[in-house]
Amino acid sequence: MTDAPIMVRYEGDGSFSPASQFWAARADKAFVVGQVYRIVEHHDRSANSHRHFFACVHAAWQNLPDELVEIYPTAEHLRKKALIRKGYRDEREYVCATKSAALDLVRTIRPLDDYAIIEARENVVRIWTAKSQSVPAMGAKGFQESKQAVLDFLDDLLGVERGATAKSEAA
Numbered sequence: 312m313t314d315a316p317i318m319v320r321y322e323g324d325g326s327f328s329p330a331s332q333f334w335a336a337r338a339d340k341a342f343v344v345g346q347v348y349r350i351v352e353h354h355d356r357s358a359n360s361h362r363h364f365f366a367c368v369h370a371a372w373q374n375l376p377d378e379l380v381e382i383y384p385t386a387e388h389l390r391k392k393a394l395i396r397k398g399y400r401d402e403r404e405y406v407c408a409t410k411s412a413a414l415d416l417v418r419t420i421r422p423l424d425d426y427a428i429i430e431a432r433e434n435v436v437r438i439w440t441a442k443s444q445s446v447p448a449m450g451a452k453g454f455q456e457s458k459q460a461v462l463d464f465l466d467d468l469l470g471v472e473r474g475a476t477a478k479s480e481a482a
Contacts, residue, residue: 317341356451364458367476368393371465379468390461391426391441393468397460399442407434 317338318330327350329335342348365386372386383389394400407413413431420438421429428439444454465476 356446356454360455360458363477364461365390367462367479368465370479371469371476374469388426389465392428393461393464394441394444394457395428395439397457397464399444399457399460400439401442403438405436405438407436410434 315337318334319327319338320330321327329338368390369386372383372389375383375389383392405413405416407416410431410433413434413436416436417429417431420427420436424438424440426441430437442457443449444457449457462477463473466473469476
């Protein structure tokens with residue numbers, strides 16, 4: 312089976328058929344005749360929503376107070392750290408033999424991912440990395456949810472009313 316959607320046409324009689332010969336060939340490769348499949352409607356991500364989101368993050372970064380520029384030196388740092396803070400992250404935890412070993416691990420790991428949030432408490436090192444918002448990694452619904460969470464984070468960070476960051480870059 313394929314993860315990529317196959318375009319089909321609803322025939323009105325309860326059946327579906329591939330939208331073209333191209334899609335019929337893809338369906339023949341992906342599916343077995345007579346097998347039962349679960350159909351889920353696929354919603355493409357909006358390119359406009361994607362562009363709007365990145366423009367909002369960039370505008371928010373440009374308006375950061377000076378004391379936050381060191382934490383978020385680029386708009387990409389701001390976006391990824393906001394994703395992490397809002398729960399769109401991968402988490403790893405390493406238990407080291409000693410507190411000193413944990414600090415050594417932090418020094419080793421930190422240069423590998425400039426966007427990661429790394430924390431050492433006693434002998435435990437926790438690493439959070441942002442989930443990818445790429446189209447293959449995050450569908451339309453997940454992107455929209457993460458977008459809203461990050462925009463809310465940016466509003467809170469800048470001390471503005473919720474929705475202000477999104478409105479400032481509305482097209």
